[in-house]
Amino acid sequence: MAKRPNRATLPSHLRLPMAQPAPMLSKSRYLSGLQCAKRLYLEVNRRDRAPVGTFGSRFDGGDAVVPLARARHPGGVLVDVEYGRHEEAMALTARLLADPRVPAVFEAAFLFDGVRIRTDLLLRNHDGTWDLQEVRPSTSVKETHLPDLAVQVYVLSGCGVRVRRAGVLLLDRRYVRGEGGVDVSALFCLKDLTAGLEPHLAAVAENVAAFRDGLGAAEVPAVTAGGQCWHPRECPFTAECVTPPGPFDVGQLPGSSKVVAALRERGIHDLRDVPPDTRLSPAQRRVVDCAVTGRAYVGPGLRAALHAVAFPLFFLDFETWSPAVPRYPGTGVYKPLPTQWSLHTLQRDGTLTHAEFLHDADTSPRLAFAASLVRALGEAGSIVVYSKYERTQIHSLAERAPDHRARLLALVPRLVDLLPIVTEHYYHPQLRGSFSIKRVLPALVPDLGYGDLAIHDGGTAAEMYGRMVDAATPADERAAIREGLLRYCERDTLAMVRVREALLGLAGG
Ligand code: SF4
Known part of the structure; x- marks a missing residue:
């Protein structure tokens, strides 16, 4: 499909990297260069300035997806050579491409014009051409996919590999796992992007030359921070370039x-x-x-809004986990699974008790979660939450746990959302335009925070949950994560109790 680029003065992908005059580019470096010259320069020459872990993983949690994509092509051969040994990987790639018995090559290695790539899936066609498929753990085509494919096709063409079709293999959000294992023929959907590739391909040679020239410069490129710092991907160097907004920035206006x-x-x-x-x-x-x-602002309707509840008051918070690949029967791609709840119960006389649930086995948590939840909440009393999330999850759970459906749906009219009460009736300059519980808590209850906990936020909690149920994680680490998760969720509901208490104090009790 692509013509061999004019700048192709160098012979084959088997040439030694030491012949290159400037640092090598790669797929991800090419995309960084398209985003910002300074980002590319810093990634190559000042990697230590990025936050720890920035360059550690190939995908954002999508490593589990690639082996499943390979399983769609029986007989395919993996170039099982680590990334640092590119010449060795190229030599093995050349042997596999030359062997007509090999229908597909995974992680094939190439080098052309100073750009080093490993292709996810290279599928052999009968006419001597190849199909290129890039595996992505997302459910829709992203703006970066076309230039990502374009630079790969450029390198492949330069190496004499004729590409017939190029596309991204995405996760199909309609897929629901059945009783058996994952059905790899239904889990993915292929988006053929060949038709849109040409304009991107035409720009690759010039971009590569410019990027490599820039990398050879002695000075960091002078680039002003702007929209490119977050688009199309958040840059890891924002702390270096972006001045944080001041405490009274007008951007806080809702x-x-x-x-x-x-x-x-x-x-x-x-x-x-x-x-x-x-x-x-x-x-x-x-x-x-x-x-x-x-x-601070305290609205005249705050007291009445806080008192529109029935005792006992249940302060409830859920944590969920949304794995890319459905892990249990009846679950879907990135569909949230409720894994844990925390419940503080406040009686009219001020007595406060705590209960909790965490599903820590590598099985679907839905039924045990639903059964324990309806048991703990009984049939009377307001259920205080902070946002619509728990309401959404209860509805979703009711659909998938028919035995508990009626009792789950009976919880919904008892829900009282504290968030709109805060939004409507309270403001403090410390909130800086945000009403999240993590921002409201220090303004109202300065002596309570999350700083003493091992897990401080929902994103980390979900990631840690995945590690906890993974059998490969050592037992002592799993136990530590379990404890961290329990204490984090408990703090969320205690925060709600204390926030309500502080608001009552401001409203006159
Ligand atoms: S933060 Fe913005 S200006 Fe700085 S390197 Fe990244 S994209 Fe470029």
Whole structure:
């Protein structure tokens, strides 16, 4: 499909890397160069300035997907040579490509024009051409997929490999795992991107030359931070380039971003400088007033909103896990599985007790989660949550746990969401425009935080859950994770108890 590039003055992919005058490029470095010259320079020459772990893994949690994609091609051969030994990998690749008995090559290695690549799947066609498939643990085509494929096709063409079709192999969000193992023929969907490749391919040679010239420079390229720092991928060097917004930045204003843009256009970046006659919504006006006065806002309706509950009060929080590849029968691609709940129960006389559930076996948690939850919540009393998440998960669980459906759905009318109560009736300059429990807690309850815990946030909790149920994780580590997860979820519900208590204090009890 692609013509051999004009700059192809170098012979084959078997040439020695030492012949190259500048640092090697790769697929990911090429994409970094497209995003920002400075990012590419720093990735190659100043890797130590990126946060720890930035360059550790090939995919964002998608490593489990690639072996399943390979299983779709029986007889395919893996170039089982680690990334650092590229010449060796290229030599093995050349032997496999030359062997007509090999229908597919996985992790084939090539080098052309200073760009070193390993291709996920290279599938042999009967006419001597090949199909290139890049495996991605996402469910839709991303903006980076076309240039990613283009640079690979460029290198393959330069190495004399004729590519007939190029595409990305994505996870099919419609797939639901059956009773047996994962059905690799149904788990994936192939998006053929051949038709859109040409303009990207035409730009590769010039881009590669520019990137390699830039890498040879003595100075870090002077680039001003902007939208490219987060798009199409968040850059790992934002701490180096992006000035964090000040404590009174107008970006904190809730609602329409047009208001913020209009203020910035007028050169107004500080909330305290917003002219009094500026048209603002009541919520925006509240944020400006709090910045100017340095005091909290407490709405007249706060007390009534907090008292619209029935005792006992159950403060409830869920944690979920959403593995890319469905792990248990009846589960889908990236579908959240409720794995853990924490429950603080407050009686009218002030007595506070705690209960918790964590499914720590490598089996579907749904039934045990549902059964324990309905048992713990009984039939009366308000269930206080912070956001709509628990409501959504209860509905979803009711669909998949028919034995508990009626009792699960009976919980829904008892839910009281504390988040809109806070949003509507309270503001403090410390919130900086965010009403998340992690931001509200230090403003209202300064003596309680998450700093003493092993796990501090929901993203880490989900990642750790995956490690805990993995049989390959050592037993002592699994036990430590289990304890960390329990304490993290417990803190979330205790935070709700204390936030409500503090709000009651502000509202006059
Ligand atoms: S933070 Fe922005 S300016 Fe800095 S290297 Fe990354 S993309 Fe470039």
